[in-house]
Amino acid sequence: MQMEPYYSHNDFVLLNGDSASICQQLSPNSVDCVFADPPYFLSSGNGKVRINNRIISFDKGNWDRARPSKEVHEFNTKWISACRQVLKPNGTIWVSGTYHNIFDVAICLQEQRFKILNIIVWQKSDPPTTISDQRFNFSAEYIIWARKEMKVEHFFNYELMKSMNGGVHMPDVWKIPAPSMWEKKCGKHPTQKPLRLLYRIILACTHEGDTILDPFTGSCTTGIAAQLLGRKFIGVDMSEEFLQLGIRRVEEISNTKVAEKFLSKMRENPEEVTVIVNHARKETRELMIEKGICYMRAGESDGSLQVTPGFEKMRYVLLHTGGDDAQLFHIKKGKEGSFSIWKKETLEQHGFHPEHAEYYIVIPFDNKPVEFTKPPRLKQRINTYRSKVRPLSDFTGLA
């Protein structure tokens, strides 16, 4: 890249200026994936929404001002063609929008010989209220996913997407909340995308070390997700103010604790099913499998169950002994996301020898093991014996 970067650190490069002119100057066939969140051209000065009982205009700024359709088409044609030449032949592009721009984007992509793969519906789990009794409430955005060449295969991480979706093929409707407070500590961008959305997109179509280009990078959500996932990033924006916000965000994740927190937040999928991970001694574990029930102490102690968010979506039990011999089972049909409390004596009547408490949480499961290739790290310095709720996507190679 010959241009002087606005900012560059650890494979995170920002360029300031008009995206079409800048992308034309990038090396041809050099990036694996483009994520573009261009102006939607929806700011007309009239739209209003209600958030927390306050009525606010949803004007985003001059860069998003509504334009005649011919101008929108020219704009989209230019930047899409500049991005096309930068994409590798097996690369893919994602473009987000609403009805204001997305149909034109689809036309431009097809005019430029891209092959449309999917139209993802990002269903906002917490949409603001549209102030209008003439329309339905707006609650979704659309993201077109297309590959550069009709006949060159692209990469799709089918297995990972499937495991992030409870073992079934990931659909094209994604329910993800809008960005939360933890994503906005460095300042606000009027159209900031949630990190969880970019997390899924990046994992779906790139490998570690790949390069991702965002031609309308704003507060650099794509770049933050890319850095956290070990991908290289090039971001372009004409606004220095937004690039400065992006720099503050990337500096924020240079703190390892913050980076870890963000990664674990991004992994949280409000829709994803969970696994209750439970340590038991070898003989107890074998008896649990024979009887199809597992138990853990109720109440505060080292081995007790922490009921954390995600518990209600619990669909699997994983049994292990100090990190070894892990086996995964489906929770009994009809009992998912619930548990019973048994007295110590009841467990004893079933042949167990609980020693540590009077009351136990009991979860029935189907004792035919579910195959997988790799469990998450189960041995920890502390808390190996504490039961935990883990997302199913932590388990690789699920059958």
Ligand SMILES: C[S@@+](CC[C@H](N)C(=O)[O-])C[C@H]1O[C@@H](n2cnc3c(N)ncnc32)[C@H](O)[C@@H]1O
């Ligand atoms: C929809 S926002 C992107 C928000 C971003 N995805 C985020 O999460 O923060 C679009 C961005 O494109 C920038 N922009 C608009 N027109 C542009 C152009 N012609 N060249 C470069 N940037 C542009 C705006 O400054 C704005 O930050």
